[in-house]
Amino acid sequence: MPPAGHRPLDPSLPPSTEVDNDDRAPYTPGSSSSLSSSSLYKHLRTPSTSSLNIRHPVDLRAITYDGAVDENLVCPICRCPLVDPVLTECDHIFCRACITDALSNTKLCPIDRSPLDSDGVSRAPKMVHNQLDSLKAKCPCCASSFARSMLENHVEKYCPEANVKCPGIYSEKYCKEVVKRRMSGRGCLHYPVECPDCKETLLLVEMEEHREASCNEKLKACEHCGVNILRCKESEHHEECPDVIRPCNWAEYGCQHEAKRTDLHLHADECSFKLVGPMADTLKKEIKLLRSDMRSLAETNHLQERRIKFLESAQRASDRPMELMDLSLANLPESANTEPLDSGHEYLLSLLESQQSRLSQLSNELTDFQGKNTMMLLNETIPIKNELSELRSTQQVTCMHVRWLMRFRMQENQRRFGGSPGPGPSGSPDGGGSSSDLPFSRRLSDSAPRDIITKL
């Protein structure tokens, strides 16, 4: 077990609060600081990574380019790919800095020696700039390749090997040192610790390199195989050392056998678990697979439940009365928002679905409504028609009555007036009878059956 001081050196260890506490210990007298101050401390100790960035002006003349650079993109003065290229009156391209220097010596073009002034120099065409910007160059820190124009940004913001401010600058320590970006997540590493191998005292930030390269005690014979190994890589070596005692492959299922890594295969043939082991392994795999399947199914189930819930709520909204329909449609996105959905796609999909169902509902309702309307119309009109025919018949009856009464009255009148001027009722019955007989008989022939009906 390595001492606590060198634990942050292990690159596999994520920068955790525990590590932070470890770092802090050396320069906080009495690590039993009160809770409030330690939480304040923690706030100070975790600055955003961007706040640690340092401006890194990259010297474009000092970097290495991938492959050979086109001779036409090389400045004839500094012999480097052009930096801020300018075009002279005589059609030659140089770096701005180079031609300025050259013109301060002599006012001649460095190539054709034609008279040239600083006024005769202008920015080179965009295409030249673009070609230069797209040149692939190696990062001066981490040696990976980028387009030249991206290099400065990479070094300033992303390169793991570039220097950044020590996070300690935001702590009580106000550490002014710089540190490589990949180490900046572990808090300030600028305090002395003792090398666990040679007992030399060094800053923690230098320890990793020291133990790997310069430490006098860096090598150690492996206790198992005897080969010299780096002390700091000991645990990694043990993972592959051929002479380390290892348990049988099936130790998990109960085999007690142990042997050197190289000899373990001899045991494999005679191990009593050699049949059960693989089976258990396959079963284990199967179980794992099934579990993951189950998990994914549960997830989909959960999703679908959510969708159903959403659809139900949409349905409820669409059941509102007709005059509110427009309003509810307008409200729909809000109601959808209340249902938390996993992604934007899903949200849109559900929205679409709800709209579709709403549409079909509306069309259904429309046909229903139409049917209802026709039924209502029919129901209303039939009794009206009946009444109308009834009224018509009664009116005819009354008409008949009136006519009959009129005739009766006329006959009465005729008899009365006809009797006084005429000789008597004996004479008049002939004339009157003949005159009244005719309409009477006509009326009989006209409406005898109806007469009978009314009399009945």
Next chain:
Amino acid sequence: MVLTRLQELAEVTTSPPAGIHVSLVDDNNVHNWNIVMDGPEGSPYAGGKFKLLLVLPTDYPFKPPKINFKTRIWHPNVTFDEHGSMCIGILKPEAWKPSSKILSVLTATQNLLLEPVPDDAVETTAANSFKEDLAGFNKTAKEYTKKYAK
């Protein structure tokens, strides 16, 4: 600026022109270069190895480099003394261009050994001998090559 043109040094040291070998006098100083030049075949200097010192001025490439023969040489354009000053067109301040390369300076020097320019001479005795008695000049040059350029 000298440093940015260091690739020139890399260029001539890794793939030098035939018969030329370049190294730094002092690894910490990029301004002084040691050059060993084989006497070109077809010249009276063939078989000799001539040491030259090339000095880059601080404002190189805006000022020309200086080349001196450290090995004595009988040549119309090189002084026959301990300085070994050479007169060559490309290195004259008015003729120098910042875009010129060391490589072209070295090949120009080689060419000068092959074809002396007696009209531009600094060693007048050698120049006169070259113009009036070529055989005698060649003989003397060969003798001095044998004597000094070993």
